[in-house]
Amino acid sequence: MSPSPVHRLPAALEGAVQHVKLAARQATERTIESLGLAALASNNAFQRDGLLGAQFELNRKSAVFALAFNEAYERRMLREVAPRSSEDSTQSPGWESLRLVEDREVEIEVAAERFGMETAHACEWELRELGAYVGALLGNTRGEHERNPLRPELVGLAMFQAIETVSERAEVRAALGRELARTFATVLRTTYTDIVADLRRAGAQPAGLTVRHAESRSGATGPGFATSERGAEAERSGWSPEPDSRWGSRRGGSSSFGPATRSGTGRGTPLGEVDPAMMALMRRIAYAEGSAMAGETADAGPASALPNLIHAHRDELRQAAAGSLDLMVIDVIGSLFDQILSDPKVPPQVARQIGRLQLPVLRAALGDPSFFSSRRHPVRRFVNRIASLGTAFEDIGEDGAQRLLAKVRELVDEVVQGDFDQLEIYQSKLAALEAFVAEQGRAEVRANGDAAELLAAKEDELRLRQLYAQQLQGELKDLAAPQFLRDFISQIWSQVVVAASERDGADAESVRQLRQVGRELFMSVQAKTSSAQRKSFLAELPRLMKDLGAGLDLIRWPEASRREFFGQLLPAHAESLKAQPLRPLDFNLLAREVDGALQRPLPTRDELRAAPANLPVLDEVIAEPQFSAEEATRIGLVDETQVDWNGQIDIVVGEDTPLAAADTTIGGLPAPAEPVEPSEGRGLAEHVQVGFAYRMHIGDAWQKVRLVHVSPGRSFFVFHHGARHKETISLTQRMLVRLCEAGRLRAFENAWLLERATARARRQLASVRGGANA
Numbered sequence: 001m002s003p004s005p006v007h008r009l010p011a012a013l014e015g016a017v018q019h020v021k022l023a024a025r026q027a028t029e030r031t032i033e034s035l036g037l038a039a040l041a042s043n044n045a046f047q048r049d050g051l052l053g054a055q056f057e058l059n060r061k062s063a064v065f066a067l068a069f070n071e072a073y074e075r076r077m078l079r080e081v082a083p084r085s086s087e088d089s090t091q092s093p094g095w096e097s098l099r100l101v102e103d104r105e106v107e108i109e110v111a112a113e114r115f116g117m118e119t120a121h122a123c124e125w126e127l128r129e130l131g132a133y134v135g136a137l138l139g140n141t142r143g144e145h146e147r148n149p150l151r152p153e154l155v156g157l158a159m160f161q162a163i164e165t166v167s168e169r170a171e172v173r174a175a176l177g178r179e180l181a182r183t184f185a186t187v188l189r190t191t192y193t194d195i196v197a198d199l200r201r202a203g204a205q206p207a208g209l210t211v212r213h214a215e216s217r218s219g220a221t222g223p224g225f226a227t228s229e230r231g232a233e234a235e236r237s238g239w240s241p242e243p244d245s246r247w248g249s250r251r252g253g254s255s256s257f258g259p260a261t262r263s264g265t266g267r268g269t270p271l272g273e274v275d276p277a278m279m280a281l282m283r284r285i286a287y288a289e290g291s292a293m294a295g296e297t298a299d300a301g302p303a304s305a306l307p308n309l310i311h312a313h314r315d316e317l318r319q320a321a322a323g324s325l326d327l328m329v330i331d332v333i334g335s336l337f338d339q340i341l342s343d344p345k346v347p348p349q350v351a352r353q354i355g356r357l358q359l360p361v362l363r364a365a366l367g368d369p370s371f372f373s374s375r376r377h378p379v380r381r382f383v384n385r386i387a388s389l390g391t392a393f394e395d396i397g398e399d400g401a402q403r404l405l406a407k408v409r410e411l412v413d414e415v416v417q418g419d420f421d422q423l424e425i426y427q428s429k430l431a432a433l434e435a436f437v438a439e440q441g442r443a444e445v446r447a448n449g450d451a452a453e454l455l456a457a458k459e460d461e462l463r464l465r466q467l468y469a470q471q472l473q474g475e476l477k478d479l480a481a482p483q484f485l486r487d488f489i490s491q492i493w494s495q496v497v498v499a500a501s502e503r504d505g506a507d508a509e510s511v512r513q514l515r516q517v518g519r520e521l522f523m524s525v526q527a528k529t530s531s532a533q534r535k536s537f538l539a540e541l542p543r544l545m546k547d548l549g550a551g552l553d554l555i556r557w558p559e560a561s562r563r564e565f566f567g568q569l570l571p572a573h574a575e576s577l578k579a580q581p582l583r584p585l586d587f588n589l590l591a592r593e594v595d596g597a598l599q600r601p602l603p604t605r606d607e608l609r610a611a612p613a614n615l616p617v618l619d620e621v622i623a624e625p626q627f628s629a630e631e632a633t634r635i636g637l638v639d640e641t642q643v644d645w646n647g648q649i650d651i652v653v654g655e656d657t658p659l660a661a662a663d664t665t666i667g668g669l670p671a672p673a674e675p676v677e678p679s680e681g682r683g684l685a686e687h688v689q690v691g692f693a694y695r696m697h698i699g700d701a702w703q704k705v706r707l708v709h710v711s712p713g714r715s716f717f718v719f720h721h722g723a724r725h726k727e728t729i730s731l732t733q734r735m736l737v738r739l740c741e742a743g744r745l746r747a748f749e750n751a752w753l754l755e756r757a758t759a760r761a762r763r764q765l766a767s768v769r770g771g772a773n774a
Helices: 010-039 045-060 063-081 086-090 103-120 125-138 150-163 172-200 229-237 277-294 314-320 324-341 347-353 356-368 378-391 399-416 423-447 449-477 485-502 508-526 531-555 558-580 583-597 605-610 627-635 681-686 734-740 753-773
Strands: 212-215 221-225 694-698 703-710 717-723 725-734 746-747
Touching: 010 063, 010 125, 010 150, 010 172, 010 314, 010 627, 045 063, 045 172, 045 627, 063 150, 103 125, 103 150, 103 172, 150 172, 221 531, 277 314, 314 324, 324 753, 347 378, 347 399, 347 485, 356 378, 356 399, 356 703, 378 399, 378 423, 378 746, 378 753, 423 449, 423 703, 449 485, 449 583, 449 605, 449 627, 449 717, 485 508, 485 531, 485 558, 508 531, 508 583, 531 558, 531 734, 681 734, 681 746, 694 717, 717 734, 725 734, 734 746
Parallel strands: none
Antiparallel strands: 212 221, 694 703, 694 746, 703 717, 717 725
């Protein structure tokens, strides 16, 4: 045996070789089983004996077969990757290099070649993607198939050579060759997929199409593209990349043709698997048609005049489809964009930009089933977000709307001209759009006054109260007292102390006295130590009740809540006078613990920054910050007394019925897992978003309002309404919830754009079917 070359494979490919060897073992085990089943199903005794004999020999010598396969494969593979001299590749072999070969060796070569061709056909896309990675690892930028040491021909050659070690009988070798070839072809497809996945996880990058100098037929050299099958296809299509473009040969992130991504995201998570030929076609259409649409002016015509690219190129797309499911997805997305481009709520200029995303949306729908099953899919959210933001403006020609439109156009350009088969690009563009809208809203609020600064200060005051209440609750939770009293002191009286501190200063006498009132209140429900203490308590009780009332007036605690509290406090006082007397030591120790809890310093704003963002709201009434009349007028704060809660409200003219989950499903495709987001009712309060439009019933009429600012803790919400002369409307979180519950605040859209389009497409399909049945 000739010694193996000293040339070694890259480390990443050594792992791939192990995958191939493991595939050989799997194929052997499966072949042993399949030979037995084939023998049982055979009606020919001679054939059955041959199959059983082959099964017996392979089972008996499976270890020998594996060892022979490994040796043969390694020997041939290392010879393939060894450096080749230019002379070897350009000169014809001399007569002295020719030798005679045995007929059996020729038969093995021919069988291996046939096996390689059949397997390559079954694993065509896997091999194309694998070839790009192997080419990059071996420095073979062109990724020629014949230089791939993992190609099926080499595997087949090693397999047939290993069969020679199992048996000398021709009929056994023939049976083993047929069955092992069939099994190997099945196993290799999965093996190639696993190898690509390992290479990708290891950080390997596929070889791209690069500019190189190639000799022409005349012998001159010049710049040209290192072509492959896909390069030839691109040339035939009449489309060529920019000079600095990179072309890949990925599958299921499947790169193929198109300009290099300009988003900076690089290679990320592919949106499922799409046939490379389909991907190439979509890139060509999106880049050519999308660029043409991008150059049109904003007043290029109504939305209905926008072209449906999927319908326009339907025949090409269907020819490139991999199966019936792809055909259905193409038709579904085409129908959805019919509805999207004619949606009456979306301004034509915004619909034009969404129309440029037709091929990226089709790419996501073809490769990623979660596009249909998840309403939170980044591609769906990106499209829906663009539509809702454009719908929110009263006049698309105003400055704010034009700035938004320019940003949307920029982001859509980056998607269409970039690597739109990667999940990360949509996530990054969605984040960029949301950041832009948030900053635009803050700028708009600042331009109309200091509402944002005032609300931020009020929110800090509110959160300081919540933080102190939480701290005090923790201090008192283990001390003996009725639960209602511990809750009152920690949640309500703590707010009184903080309010006095904000008014007079943390070290003021008024604050010290209020802390003392809290201590006396806590001890007032404890069993007394003597008759003298009982008399003293009864004498001081009127003053205690007066001090409690004055403190509750400071925070405007509602009268109904006071009656409920005092209705529990008075029986507790009566019980304390009748209870078994406490020892003076126990009473004094408890008083000291209560005094220590109430005398702790109040939290500062520095401590507030380190506190959790969402502190618990311990009492929704006390969670309402106090505004002066001037402050409330300045920010347009809506007070509960301004709303006639018992009055009737008019029906919103032209409002669509809220969609149900059944309206947004399409037969044959995965149903959405999440419910439809609410467009009215209590649930809407948790889903309002900056930049979106809503209908608000204030006074005696409905107004279209746009949410422009939400405070960091979601305690305050600022809306604008009107086109040229904007008016500000501010709501507390509690007021927002009440308006939603009363049906006086509703979403302007009854559902997101894609959900509306799906519902209309379903109705249209139902009407067509109904007409056909009639």
